[in-house]
Amino acid sequence: MSLFRKVGISCYPNISNLQVTSLGAVNQVRNATKKVSGSKTNKNDSAGRRLGPKAHEGNFVKPGQIIMRQRGSKIHPGENVKIGIDHTIYAVEPGYVRFYHDPFHPLRKYVGVSLKKDLNLPTPHFSPRVRRFGYELLTEPSEAKKEEDHMSRKEYTYQPKLEEALKAENELKSRITSEFEDALRNKFKLVLNQEDLKVALTRFYDIFQLVKIGKPVEDAKIQATYNFIHDLKLTERRAEISADEFLSKKAYFEKFFSSLDSQVTVDVDGSLIAYIAEEERQSERQRISKTLHSTYSNRVLSVKERKEVESLICTPGVFDLLQRYQLRTKYTPSVVPFSVPDSVIEITDVKNPPEGVIIQKIFDEAARSTRIVGRPREVFAFRK
Structure with missing residues (x-):
């Protein structure tokens, strides 16, 4: 029996499915391996996807x-x-x-x-691509007016802000050009006809706009001249003037601009000043820079001295916008650095500091800790 069991076990490894009869026969029982469940037929077909x-x-x-x-x-x-x-x-x-x-x-x-009814696709490989610019000639006045008045919701929402900005710009332009006209007539005694005066005022305002964003005055003059000649060329291309008129006007206004620039120039603050040659401007820059370095460098300045520095930096016609910013950052910073002598005062009694001294907490690099010190009121530019 032991031999039979060994043989039976070796022949039928899944011993849980074996049954031994009283006569010694071995029967294998096969169990169900799949669950039986009811089926349901969906007789409602879904709608087509309209492909x-x-x-x-x-x-x-x-x-x-x-x-x-x-x-x-x-x-x-x-x-x-x-x-x-x-x-x-x-x-x-x-x-x-x-x-x-x-x-x-x-x-x-x-x-x-x-894009066009008579064109076939694909476009030939080496042919230029057909482009749509989106403009069609509207001959019906009502349709043209409707198209001109149409705007997106974002444009419509921003209309009040745009109108305010345009109004402010027009007011600024009117004020600046009025000041320019008054300076040309009363300060520089220039006698110009109406057309030349209009061109000169427009040119000076264009130069002022360029100088205001940081462009040097000489570069702004070149840009303003180029813009005027380019606009004149466009009028010639639109057949508003002839080619000969364009050449004569170009020569006239180039000579007029050269004569005007040799007498009058625009300062950074938007005022008209007398022309300063480049050599004279460089010499004045060196003189002012030397004065600032020798007199006001590396020390705490009083309110009066700050005004003196600002007056030197804003000398008309000497420094452009970027140079003025660099000089202000160097000599009249908003907060004087700790490395400047007499800018830090040791405080013994924090609760009762000396008059004119502001308590401030700083980090001591040597001791790797924070400590409380006093700083003179003049260290901070916003304090009077």
């Missing part, structure tokens, strides 16, 4: 209009169309639908949008 082309060959489509709904890329996106995550192809430009084959992918079928 297929939504615009056919030659149909006119607008941007965003669906051309093809599909499952998978049976039709590939071509020119002026895009494909969504569900493989829906839609137009991105107004035009006419074209189904075509691409010679570089002969086994694929494409759909695209042709």
Whole structure:
């Protein structure tokens, strides 16, 4: 029996499924391996997804209009169309639908949008691309007025701010040009005709706008001259003046600008001052810089001395906007650095500091800890 059991176990490894009869025979029992459950038949069919082309060959489509709904890329996106995550192809430009084959992918079928009715796709490989600028001539006055008045919601929302900004700009321009005109007539005694005066005031205001954003005066003059000549050239291209008139006006105004710039120039603060030659300007810069370094460098300045420094920095016609900023940062900073002598005072009694001294907590690099010190009121530029 022991031998039989060994043989039986070796022949039938799944011993849990074995049964031994009284006569010594071995029977294998097969158990169910799949659960039996009832079935349900859904007799309600779902609606179709309405796949297929939504615009056919030659149909006119607008941007965003669906051309093809599909499952998978049976039709590939071509020119002026895009494909969504569900493989829906839609137009991105107004035009006419074209189904075509691409010679570089002969086994694929494409759909695209042709911008003109007489154009076929694909566009030849080395041909220039057809572009849409989005402008059409509207001959109907009512339609033209409607198109001019149309604006997006964002534009409509920003209209009050834009009108305020435009009003402020016009007021500034009116004030500055009025001051320029008064200076030309009373200070510099220049006698100009009406056209030359208008051109000169416009030129000075353009120079002021460029100088105000940090451009050097000489570069601003060159830019203003170029802009005027370019606008004059555009009037000639629009056939408002002839080519001979353009050449004569160009020569006249170039000579006029050269004569004007040799007498009058624009300062950073927006005032008209007498012209200063470059050599004289460089000499004055060196003199003022030397005075600032020898008199006001590396020490705490009083309020009176700060005004003296500001007066030297703002000498008319010497420093441009960037140079003035650099000099102010160096000699009259908003807060004097701790390395400047007499800018830090040791405090023995924190609760009763000396008059004119401000308590401040600083980090001591040597001791690697914080300590409380006093700083003179003159260290801070915003304190009087």
